[in-house]
Amino acid sequence: MSLELSEFQKTYVYETRAPVAEVLADLKALETLDAKAEQKRRMLWIAAWVCMGLTVALFLVPFLVLLAIASFATGIALFIIRSRASRSDLDDRRYGLVAALLQRFQVDLDANAPVDVKLDLAPVDAERKCVGKRKRGRWDSEDFADTWLSLHGRFADGTHLHLSAVAHLQKRRRTGRGSSGKTKTKTKRKGKSLLQVGLRVKPERFPGLTALEARARDAVKLPPGARLKRLRVAEDRVELRVLLDEDWVARPPKAPRPSEVPSGDRPRPEAPSKTDASRAVTMMLLSLYQVLNYSSSRGQPGNVRSLP
Structure with a gap:
């Protein structure tokens, strides 16, 4: 295990280049x-x-x-x-998301190639992540940009993966006298998360990628709560940027089986589900691979895969 807990607790930054199994062991230590x-x-x-x-x-x-x-x-x-x-x-959503994705992609990643991971688990409103303070009307505003994840890896087919995540947060504070004459302080906050998934390829394996940019958007499928920000198609890479609400989960908890629910209990109304970030990343990756698969099949008569 490459994780040194004493060093990690000084900065809350985990950075390594190691096999997937070793990274998963480190993430388990962080969970503990x-x-x-x-x-x-x-x-x-x-x-x-x-x-x-x-x-x-x-x-x-x-x-x-x-x-x-x-x-x-x-x-x-x-x-x-x-x-x-x-x-x-x-923030367990963060290390939990990385662990969920590595477990999901482990079968398809090149077993002989390490992954590069940088994970910043310090709070999003840490002072070093502040990018601006200004006055907005009667509100004192602070803006934070937190590039908390960068992950590089290589799939068994030779395609290079790059995954990154950035959290944006704005905090507002206002102090004034209310109708009762007492001094009151009001606070507000709003945030969002930006996920980016990119695949870098050899142009000769995927001819004519740039010509697919107009149609590639139709191949993008995302779960509820994820919104397309940008799609980029170049001759040697495809990239997706997606926005998530601030309140997301690495993966939703499993629902209990019917046999595990007491027969006398009435079903409760379901609460609005939070965005499943691991599913969002997986669907982003599958959408990009659909574009690549169509490009690689264009020169093969009778074997052309169609985009939606």
Whole structure:
């Protein structure tokens, strides 16, 4: 395993060039690290509320007032420690997405070629990711651009894969007096994610790619929640850029089997599903391969595959 946890925790950046199996082992280690941080945060939360409850009970006993004050101070300290600990939590959607994609593509990737991965798991609103601060009317605005993923690999057919992801976030803050005369602070945030999948090929294997650009858009199929931003077709590469809402998941949880649901339970109405990012990337890749397959079959009479 190439991951050095002590070094990673200084920057929250994971970067390696290694076989897929080794990268998956590193991502599993990150998942374990994150689970421990979440468990610690949960225990701090429980301990803080226990102290608050104990404070109320101690205040009812006159000669235990000092002990009650100490319990209250301890509870406040635990809340502060928990809030700071939450800043070091990893965004599991990110490492989970990379793991899901590598597991899915592992069979088709060149077994003899390593993959290059750079994964930045620091918060999207980290100071180093701020790209601008300005005034928007009465709002103080901060803009963040977070290029958190870059992945390069080679498929068994010789095609080179490049996958990247960028998160964009805007935070707004406004302080003013309300109708009651009290000073109030309002905050807003909005974000989006940009995914890019590119395939680099040898032009002689895929003749006439550039001539397909007008029709290639019809080959693009995306899941709900993903919107086409740009399609580029050149003689040696095809690229797709897709926008996702900020609130996406690496892959949705599996629905329980009917046999696992108690017979007396009534089915609950389904909540609106979040965008499945791993499915979006997979469909982007399949769309690009459909364009390549059509190009490679053009010179073979009777074997021409059609675009939609």
